[in-house]
Amino acid sequence: xxxxxxxxxxxxxxxxxxxxxxxxxxxxxxxxxxxxxxxxxxxxxxxxxxxxxxxxxxxxxxxxxxxxxxxxxxxxxxxxxxxxxxxxxxxxxxxxxxxxxxxxxxxxxxxxxxxx
Amino acid sequence: xxxxxxxxxxxxxxxxxxxxxxxxxxxxxxxxxxxxxxxxxxxxxxxxxxxxxxxxxxxxxxxxxxxxxxxxxxxxxxxxxxxxxxxxxxxxxxxxxxxxxxxxxxxxxxxxxxx
Numbered sequence: 001x002x003x004x005x006x007x008x009x010x011x012x013x014x015x016x017x018x019x020x021x022x023x024x025x026x027x028x029x030x031x032x033x034x035x036x037x038x039x040x041x042x043x044x045x046x047x048x049x050x051x052x053x054x055x056x057x058x059x060x061x062x063x064x065x066x067x068x069x070x071x072x073x074x075x076x077x078x079x080x081x082x083x084x085x086x087x088x089x090x091x092x093x094x095x096x097x098x099x100x101x102x103x104x105x106x107x108x109x110x111x112x113x114x115x116x
Numbered sequence: 117x118x119x120x121x122x123x124x125x126x127x128x129x130x131x132x133x134x135x136x137x138x139x140x141x142x143x144x145x146x147x148x149x150x151x152x153x154x155x156x157x158x159x160x161x162x163x164x165x166x167x168x169x170x171x172x173x174x175x176x177x178x179x180x181x182x183x184x185x186x187x188x189x190x191x192x193x194x195x196x197x198x199x200x201x202x203x204x205x206x207x208x209x210x211x212x213x214x215x216x217x218x219x220x221x222x223x224x225x226x227x228x229x230x231x
Binding site for chain 2: 004006033035041042043044045047048056058088089092104105106107108109110
């Protein structure tokens with residue numbers, strides 16, 4: 001069974017540009033999560049999507065946004081890039097049981113975003 | 117405010133011996149805990165989890181212990197193997213009936229298993 005996939009693997013942008021990161025969850029998983037791991041920092045929760053809706057958001061500015069498509073894949077968009085947005089962006093997915101997303105999240109390999 | 121803390125940035129263990137990784141938390145609402153293993157430039161790999169209604173969960177070489185009164189959990193790896201060398205993250209969530217689902221991660225412990 002295929003795991004969580006993310007694209008691209010690496011992305012280089014300049015300050016002020018926009019970045020789009022993509023994620024495909026494990027088949028059968030309806031919840032998608034985005035995390036940021038900046039250099040020297042831990043994994044910080046960004047966004048949670050389930051059934052096409054944003055369910056929860058971390059302490060990040062509105063220029064971090066995303067969406068979930070009908071096939072449960074997801075995009076993370078970062079507008080007006082700043083140097084400190086350089087980080088590893090990780091996507092995770094989990095399945096839903098009884099109307100609630102289960103707690104074990106499975107991660108993809110990440111997208112390394114570099115802002116110059 | 118760091119709600120999940122891993123106070124040991126690194127740990128070195130001999131192959132075949134036990135590795136014990138520790139994690140403390142401050143939020144009493146956390147009711148589900150997970151351990152992930154991470155290699156550089158890769159995503160975290162799920163290892164083992166434990167619900168707050170249990171105090172121990174075992175899966176092969178990996179055992180997680182939860183002490184709710186001390187707000188402490190630990191991951192035991194027995195026997196340790198060189199392939200276990202990686203960064204280990206502790207994570208916690210407060211499910212509130214499924215309303216949040218975000219994982220709060222510790223800062224990680226780098227485990228080095230010496231042959």
